[in-house]
Structures are given as C-alpha cells and as structure tokens.
Amino acid sequence: MKRRTLSLALGILLGLAGTANAQPLGAGITQNMAGLTALPLEAGTLPPPSVRNGQDIFASFRAGLAEPTCDIEATSPRWRKQFAHAPARLANQNDDALVLFGYVVEELRKASLPTEFALIPFVESGYRPNARSNAGPAGLWQFIATTARNHRVPMSEGYDGRLSAVDSTQAAVRYLKTLHGMFGGDWRLATMAYNAGEYRVLQSLRKAGMNSSNARPSDLPGLSPITYAYVEKLHALACVLENAEEQPSVMASLDRTVPVLKSHTLPAGTSVQQWAAQRALDPARIARLNPAASNSGARPKGAPVRLLAPVNPMAATAAVAQVGSGTATAAVATVQPAPDATHTVASSADRPRNRRHTVRSGESAWTIARRYGMPVKALLSLNGLSGKSVLKPGAVLRIED
Incomplete structure (x- = not known):
C-alpha cells in the first residue's frame, strides 16, 4: 500500500x-574499569x-x-x-x-x-x-x-x-x-x-x-x-x-x-x-x-x-x-x-507470611506484590483497587483472603 x-x-x-x-548498553559500560573512582558530591546534595x-x-x-x-x-x-x-x-x-x-x-x-x-x-x-x-x-x-x-x-x-x-x-x-x-x-x-x-x-x-x-x-x-x-x-x-x-x-x-x-x-x-x-x-x-x-x-x-x-x-x-x-567492587x-x-525477587521460603501489609512511603502495588510473591492483578483485585489507584502511606492492604 x-x-x-x-x-x-x-x-x-x-x-x-x-x-x-547488537549488544546492551549495560554490557558496554562494564568495560574499562581499571582505576575508576567515584566523583565527590557537594555537601548537602544527593546524587x-x-x-x-x-x-x-x-x-x-x-x-x-x-x-x-x-x-x-x-x-x-x-x-x-x-x-x-x-x-x-x-x-x-x-x-x-x-x-x-x-x-x-x-x-x-x-x-x-x-x-x-x-x-x-x-x-x-x-x-x-x-x-x-x-x-x-x-x-x-x-x-x-x-x-x-x-x-x-x-x-x-x-x-x-x-x-x-x-x-x-x-x-x-x-x-x-x-x-x-x-x-x-x-x-x-x-x-x-x-x-x-x-x-x-x-x-x-x-x-x-x-x-x-x-x-x-x-x-x-x-x-x-x-x-x-x-x-x-x-x-x-x-x-x-x-x-x-x-x-x-x-x-x-x-x-x-x-x-x-x-x-x-x-x-x-x-x-x-x-x-x-x-x-x-x-x-x-x-x-x-x-x-x-x-x-x-x-x-x-x-x-x-x-x-x-x-x-x-x-x-x-x-x-x-x-x-x-x-569484579569491580573495590573500584566502586x-x-x-x-x-x-x-534487589532480587525473594524465594518462596524468604517471602513474608503476613496477611496484611501497611503501605510505606515510596511503595507501589508492584513492589508490594513482588514482596509477597503474588501478581499485581491479584493484589489489586483482593483490595478492590484498579491500576490507577494511588497507594497512600499508612493504608493497610490485604495480602491473603
């Protein structure tokens, strides 16, 4: 057409x-590491x-x-x-x-x-x-x-x-x-x-x-x-x-x-x-x-x-x-x-067993679902939420029925 x-x-x-x-950027920036040191930051600033x-x-x-x-x-x-x-x-x-x-x-x-x-x-x-x-x-x-x-x-x-x-x-x-x-x-x-x-x-x-x-x-x-x-x-x-x-x-x-x-x-x-x-x-x-x-x-x-x-x-x-x-731990x-x-996904043996979770600052439905080893959709459905819902610190979510 x-x-x-x-x-x-x-x-x-x-x-x-x-x-x-094609090779990934991440792979490329692992090279040429000899002698690399971190740059200093000005006082009171965050990188x-x-x-x-x-x-x-x-x-x-x-x-x-x-x-x-x-x-x-x-x-x-x-x-x-x-x-x-x-x-x-x-x-x-x-x-x-x-x-x-x-x-x-x-x-x-x-x-x-x-x-x-x-x-x-x-x-x-x-x-x-x-x-x-x-x-x-x-x-x-x-x-x-x-x-x-x-x-x-x-x-x-x-x-x-x-x-x-x-x-x-x-x-x-x-x-x-x-x-x-x-x-x-x-x-x-x-x-x-x-x-x-x-x-x-x-x-x-x-x-x-x-x-x-x-x-x-x-x-x-x-x-x-x-x-x-x-x-x-x-x-x-x-x-x-x-x-x-x-x-x-x-x-x-x-x-x-x-x-x-x-x-x-x-x-x-x-x-x-x-x-x-x-x-x-x-x-x-x-x-x-x-x-x-x-x-x-x-x-x-x-x-x-x-x-x-x-x-x-x-x-x-x-x-x-x-x-x-x-191999570059000393340099960085x-x-x-x-x-x-x-972080990595916790194994089933390491996952918390709580039936409720209190939302902390900076947490999202994704991070909470991963913490408990459950799909995001399951967490949202269990709590009557949608993908557009905003999780406020202090809110209590159900993790299990």
Whole structure:
C-alpha cells in the first residue's frame, strides 16, 4: 500500500529487522574499569539516580497505562503473535531495548501522557534508533523528513536528527501531548491522529457526527485500514506486556540493574568515541545509541548535538559493573546505587507470611506484590483497587483472603 503523507503525519514502518549483533548498553559500560573512582558530591546534595531495576521500568510502564488491564483474548491473534517477542526483547540482556524503553516511558510520564505511547517505537522501529525505511521514515519514531522539520527535529546537510533518540523522542512527546489534548485525552484517537494526521481524524469525526467524548475509534469513517490496525497493534502489544507478568523467566530477567539515560550535549570538536572513552563508556555502544552523531562529522545548524547516555556516566558505569561482573567492587565501593536498584525477587521460603501489609512511603502495588510473591492483578483485585489507584502511606492492604 502506498504511504500517504501530510505535513503533520508520521510514516509507518512495521517490524523493521534489527542488527544481528547488537549488544546492551549495560554490557558496554562494564568495560574499562581499571582505576575508576567515584566523583565527590557537594555537601548537602544527593546524587541523581544513575541506575534502576528493570522491573521498576516495567512497573512504571504499567502504572502509566490509560487502560491498566485488558482482556487479551479480545485482541487480534495476528497482532499478539507479531508482538509476542516484545517481553523477550526487554528481558534480553544482549539488547538495548530495555534502557531505551525506560527512557521513553519516563519522558511520557513526565509529560503526563499514557504509556501506551511508549509502544509506538516497538511498532515503528523495533526500538532501534538507526532504523530506516526505503520509503523515507527514519529513527525510533519513524519520522518522515517533513514531519521532523515541522516538529523542530534538527535536520541539515549531513545531519539527520531523526536518528537522535533524544531529539526524535522529545519531538514525538510534544506532538503526542498536542494530540492527546486535541482529542480529549483519548489515547486511541491521539494514536490514530499520530498515524494518519490530525486533520483526517477531525474530518472523520465530523462526518460521523462524533466528538472526542463520544467517539468510537473503530467506527470512524474514511480512514485507512492501516490507521485502524495501528490502534489494534498497540492494544495487543500492551496486553502482551501486561501478561508477561505471568512469565517467571521474563520477570526474573527483568530483575537486573540498568543505567538511567538522559540527554548530554556533545562538546564542539569532540567525537562520540572520544566523549564515551573519557567517561569509561564503550564508544561503540554509545555510538550505536546515537547514530545521528556517529554517522558523520556534520553538526546541525544552530542546534547542539545531543547524546543519549547514562545520567551520571561514571557512577552508572561503576554500579552496573559491580552488579554485572562482580569484579569491580573495590573500584566502586563509594558509589551508591538508586533505591531498590539491586534487589532480587525473594524465594518462596524468604517471602513474608503476613496477611496484611501497611503501605510505606515510596511503595507501589508492584513492589508490594513482588514482596509477597503474588501478581499485581491479584493484589489489586483482593483490595478492590484498579491500576490507577494511588497507594497512600499508612493504608493497610490485604495480602491473603
């Protein structure tokens, strides 16, 4: 089917094949550890979280869903099959998907947007920053060039900001924020508009005599089958990830420490390889996360080159090395990981036997359910709660009937 484009429409790319030999950022930052010491902090300041547990990323995604529960049998078997690999991608320690997913989830949470939108890069690019389509779209979010320029993604001769995970994600979040507000907070309508263009969806709503408050997205007239399928794909993928909670091997693999990523400015005259090496990061892997800055020496006109890398590269390098290799303990003894960064799921023999639990500050349904070795859905159901419920310190939850 021929791709249709509008000035504000995004291109679609489904199931892009990834590089066969991709390696995880976590693996890369365990190298070059000799002589590494922690940097001192100013008095009275706390270090930003440098690492987090993969299960906490998953929990943040689940907590941010507009529809926290779903009936997986009501979703399309075709799309469930197509995206059945997604939990394994996140669980795979030889893949960058989890750290990139964590970055996108937190950018959406900061913008108060549903985390269903964090699934778009799974559909569009397979969460690969260097993904390209012969039809023109590129990057995590598969922007076409016109759309990228319209959303302030740096584009100039020799430099393609669509391949910047930072610039493209920030542009996508801004656009999704606009669409989410335009369509009354309906994530399905916003997703359809993201795919087909907002003007087409608005026109379809007018033809159907609907508005954002009473719209039935699947009944909107005159849109491409690809647009209807787009919503179905995201919904099926959300259900696949939700049900990954019932896969012990996946959840156990997610229970690992990964670095928190953020945007860094690449100084003029410094290459990605030099910048990474100065911070004891593996240059090849940082280059893989930042193909826009790595493919050529060109720079965007009037804009800095922004890299996606650990929040505090030195601390993240040390913390992940300590957890991952067990050989760098002496070098990182003064580095403090983020809370819960290195915990593991308790064995059945070690789990508490209390029938009630009093919520403490900072606890979530996910952490409490894991503490007692039960599914989140079971904990919520037992206490008459939903995925959107806020647990207040001091509240008492039932753990067993």
